[in-house]
Amino acid sequence: MKIADFEVGLDKPFFLIAGPCVIESRKHALEVAKMVRDITGELGINTLYKSSFDKANRTSGTSFRGPGIQEGLEILQEVRETAGIPVLTDVHTPEQVELAAKYVDMIQTPAFLCRQTDLIEAVGACGIPANIKKGQFLSPPEMINVTKKAEAAGGKGRITVCERGASFGYNNLVVDMRGLAQMRETGCPVVFDATHSVQLPGGQGDRSGGQREFVPVLARAAVAAGISGIFMETHPDPANAKSDGPNAWPTQKLKALLTVLQQLDQSTKAGGFSDTDL
Amino acid sequence: MKIADFEVGLDKPFFLIAGPCVIESRKHALEVAKMVRDITGELGINTLYKSSFDKANRTSGTSFRGPGIQEGLEILQEVRETAGIPVLTDVHTPEQVELAAKYVDMIQTPAFLCRQTDLIEAVGACGIPANIKKGQFLSPPEMINVTKKAEAAGGKGRITVCERGASFGYNNLVVDMRGLAQMRETGCPVVFDATHSVQLPGGQGDRSGGQREFVPVLARAAVAAGISGIFMETHPDPANAKSDGPNAWPTQKLKALLTVLQQLDQSTKAGGFSDTDL
């Protein structure tokens, strides 16, 4: 499968989706995009810059939501042109899909919305690659029903599926590494979201908490389980991020983490995955 | 709080929301509505007839979705006028909220969408009562954040909150009866959905299974825990229902079940709830 100008799959090194949770400002977006571009360029990792124009499902109604779709998409377009890095954003309605597809290289659907048929079909029909996040309430094999909806609408060969943790009691998520293997049955490249997986939903009352300290543990584990891509929100100053700061990975520490992940990815993929065919 | 022409709350007998999952046809809707009206009229239970015009989040993209919004709302309007029973339907977008509010006595939002801020705010602003279902991925106290969104948009005094089971491992839900007490902290009447709580999500591969045999157990338990309302999908022929048959309660058995629930409700409410203030 091709995204922007690179190929992705279990027989390729992992690709990366990285950036701040929400577009905080034009200036901030450009700055972080250049940081991400430089780090990943040096390591030779194919990368999309990710940022949301609207946080449509914040825990509290009074939290920052972002610049909105039109301004947001224009900022992402400028990021792509200026920083020279492909871009991804997430969409919440069929109408947004159509508009966003004109501006970005890949779109993404939120986990909570993975069962909304109209949205998934719009994504399948939009003509560009899409990363569909698995709901926290869904078992990995159920993603086959989801990708079938997108493929029936025209998305065949343009869909990736993404794990971001499953509900585990209250205010906690767990990543079931078996699911990364099971989701290969969709026929779509599997992506692991290393930062939302350490969210503590509603863990701070009117906002979600996060366990940033476990991002490396889970990222290493997922790469060794065997995946096609990694999603990782990053921020140069997580403590002051306007969304999801507690689980953002500090941009300053991105290179060190990615370096280890590259080695693990290489060893894992050299070993092959036939062992799962027992 | 007032719904249609009756009052609801922990100091009143429970009210009921009942009907087939989806509007199967005009004729079917009218028939079932009259059955429900007659049974609940005889028992003196305040009741809303519920049916969906669009199943927007079916497991599979090829399942029946319903007649669509315009035709569906007109059928519900006819049900209300002909059968003389207030009606409820569920909505998935802010646009649908506005339209549906002109036709029905109460609207409802799906569990998967409980965190979509625009939808919840539209519901809060629509002027009629609304039943907000708690997501399978949400802890009961987090519903306070949800109702605050609706209330800030104008919904104060018009919202009920509804439990329909929480994710418990894969392809299974569990009802935490503590949550029915905890959700009273929202200040909104609490409703228990006795039929979706026995769903087995994705339990039949490309569709959800259900454990109809546990509807009475859970309904009795929830009423004794102490609730303001019960939601229960019912169908005269569950084996041939066009949606959610495995967890629908047979209309023929509705009276017997409701009779026991009325007795439990009376005993529970006579006992009072001060014991939860320890």
Place this chain on the structure above:
Amino acid sequence: MKIADFEVGLDKPFFLIAGPCVIESRKHALEVAKMVRDITGELGINTLYKSSFDKANRTSGTSFRGPGIQEGLEILQEVRETAGIPVLTDVHTPEQVELAAKYVDMIQTPAFLCRQTDLIEAVGACGIPANIKKGQFLSPPEMINVTKKAEAAGGKGRITVCERGASFGYNNLVVDMRGLAQMRETGCPVVFDATHSVQLPGGQGDRSGGQREFVPVLARAAVAAGISGIFMETHPDPANAKSDGPNAWPTQKLKALLTVLQQLDQSTKAGGFSDTDL
């Protein structure tokens, strides 16, 4: 099934197992036993006084464990003779089963040990009734394997099974009311433990927390689901209890709670359970 001098079953009013978690002293045991006897005698509820001689699985190794088996059993014997109430205690090894069976009217096995074959077989062979708690890690239907072990060893007609909550994420338990119906398939009377079900395991770091405020909610729900017996630890001064204080029910509030439960029990059992045979 007969326990002490009374019959238990779904066609009888519920029986009660109540008392402080651990034997704190001879004097304390006698005092609380008389309180429990008076309250339940007045209400006409068949009751066993419960207390442990050894807390063998405290969270921390430095917590109070109790008087030990010999002194503990003698205190329980004195309670039985002086207060005129049958007694129950829990056992942890086959050797303890044999000894305890000479002193008490019913024994009980801890949830963590429900899979230890030697213990369950000793319980089956000991000649007196036994309450086997379901492990927090066990699905309700798996209790059939457990009771079969006890019955094969001679326990047929002398076993009750007991729900005390299932693991739900970390440091939390959930009671699945469906399980109370499912466990009827063992052919053994089903008991609900209303106080351990509100434990928060390890919730206070080096000890378990508890949500005493939810005891009435869960007890009411379980009685309405339909059970043969209730287990409830009670203490006249929970704040100073030597074990499990956070989830003990205050003895002073026992009568009010039991009174409501009796009404719910009567309504539920009058309604019958044929509805679960769908």
Place this chain on the structure above:
Amino acid sequence: MKIADFEVGLDKPFFLIAGPCVIESRKHALEVAKMVRDITGELGINTLYKSSFDKANRTSGTSFRGPGIQEGLEILQEVRETAGIPVLTDVHTPEQVELAAKYVDMIQTPAFLCRQTDLIEAVGACGIPANIKKGQFLSPPEMINVTKKAEAAGGKGRITVCERGASFGYNNLVVDMRGLAQMRETGCPVVFDATHSVQLPGGQGDRSGGQREFVPVLARAAVAAGISGIFMETHPDPANAKSDGPNAWPTQKLKALLTVLQQLDQSTKAGGFSDTDL
């Protein structure tokens, strides 16, 4: 920490605990031990041969339990002398601890029994290394309370802690890779049990099922998360194993799997774990 004649820890390559679930016969034990010894010797992996003398907590009371303690320990002694490989077995009572400690190089306690104070203290006092499995019902940080019990009894510097999956709904386990990092806080080397983690408890009615195909996925993930040791039951003919066949790893495929794990282990440990100190 030293086990047999080798050092273990996060700064050393992982050590291995491997062998058939139960001692099937003297001959079988010797054969498999030599296979394990040869494979791991070639790869330079420090290894203990593991087998149980008694399966004390089988799902069903009629399943094979093993040769018993005396015969079992003598077989293990012969394995050690003949095959030249250190041995480990698991124990269920304080009495067994004392006896087993005379025969084996390391003992192990079952997950269900991790909260039994007497057993854990006996293990702490026995003078040889011990692997304590975390209960399926325990959060990772709670293992600190367990290891403190063992250390207070004399076990300091001789304890490893072991993850084997946490209860995740019914009849399923999930491995939370965060826990492998969290358990480092015990100060004890962390071991990952790759085969019991893929058990489906009670998944076949009167016996547990297993998902052998996910052993490599979870083993790779755990090694990349960062661990000191791996536990893996292996059998030359899993389909005919007398216990836990569905989750045993075929001995013929052991070398290929271990080879990849060695590479991942090296990359992970070279990268260091300071990133978890954010």
